[in-house]
Amino acid sequence: MERRRRSAGGGWWPKIVNLGVGKASSWFAKNLKRKIGDGGNTKFWHQAWKGEQSLKVLFPRLFLLSNNKNGNICDMGEWIDGSWMWTLNWRRVLLDREVEQIQSLLGQLSGFSPCVGSVDKWFWRAQKNGVYTANSAYQAISDQFEERRVEPEEMKSFSDLWNTTAPQKVRVTTWRVLRNRLPTCDNLIRRNVQVGEVEKGCVACFFPLESASHLLLDCPKSAMIWDQILNWTGYSWARPRGIPEHFSSFVYLANCKKSSQFLKALWMCTIWVIWRKRNESRFEDKVWVLKSIIMEIKTRMWSWNKIFGFFAWESPILEWCSSQLYSFLL
Incomplete structure (x- = not known):
């Protein structure tokens, strides 16, 4: 963790560094959740915003075929007649088995739509109000060590x-x-x-x-x-x-x-x-x-x-x- 900064809710947050796949099992990553607003500040493929893993980990083949690997969520769809429609672009015509993966991806994304006028933010699961505190972090670390058999x-x-x-x-x-x-x-x-x-x-x-x-x-x-x-x-x-x-x-x-x-x-x-x-x-x-x-x-x-x-x-x-x-x- 690097220098801390004050969150919008008034508490203190550690500066978020890259939470890659290799760190997904850490106590810190386990207690962070991404709450999506308009999708303008969350990477569609790279960040774990649907479930515990990123979409590029869940669908590596589709990630390689994507024309917009670094796009945010808001870049991957559009509002049509008041409904959010995903518009994913691929660098070539997809094979049958890849179409099946797209259907699986869209199934996982079903029911989601960006919230206009709201920003993406982190939510700290270890605290009811979602704001990071040193005390809740200490408790999260303690809980993790208690799980390990000594x-x-x-x-x-x-x-x-x-x-x-x-x-x-x-x-x-x-x-x-x-x-x-x-x-x-x-x-x-x-x-x-x-x-x-x-x-x-x-x-x-x-x-x-x-x-x-x-x-x-x-x-x-x-x-x-x-x-x-x-x-x-x-x-x-x-x-x-x-x-x-x-x-x-x-x-x-x-x-x-x-x-x-x-x-x-x-x-x-x-x-x-x-x-x-x-x-x-x-x-x-x-x-x-x-x-x-x-x-x-x-x-x-x-x-x-x-x-x-x-x-x-x-x-x-x-x-x-x-x-x-x-x-x-x-």
């Missing part, structure tokens, strides 16, 4: 995440990680973003395709970071595959509430630092230095411990970074 293990991970004492920006990033919503190269390609053959690889080990799971867990350099961080805590584990499983297993190493809170924050901090280093490497051509990355994670956890008080620590930061924390986590 596994109990996934819900537990999210609950653990949001109950963790950590900076807001770090929690937001790790929430995106657990939802696989980071703009990694595989996700960008899935969204039809053009990514070069060289650029789509892992910036740390040059694996052919960057994904969140590879970058944050499976990359040899990331795996070394996790080994060093785990050694720092004094715990040992068999590292699982998959980000939600990795998070749960790491947290469940704890044997008390105090150590659980610390391990949650440590996992989030490690993920966040690795993601930042990825961005610095990709956009600023900085080289990964594992010793520096591990030191940054430890230093940040020292400062978080000062702020959030996971456990008592009075010694200097250098001793914090060089000590094994297992005895303090008991």
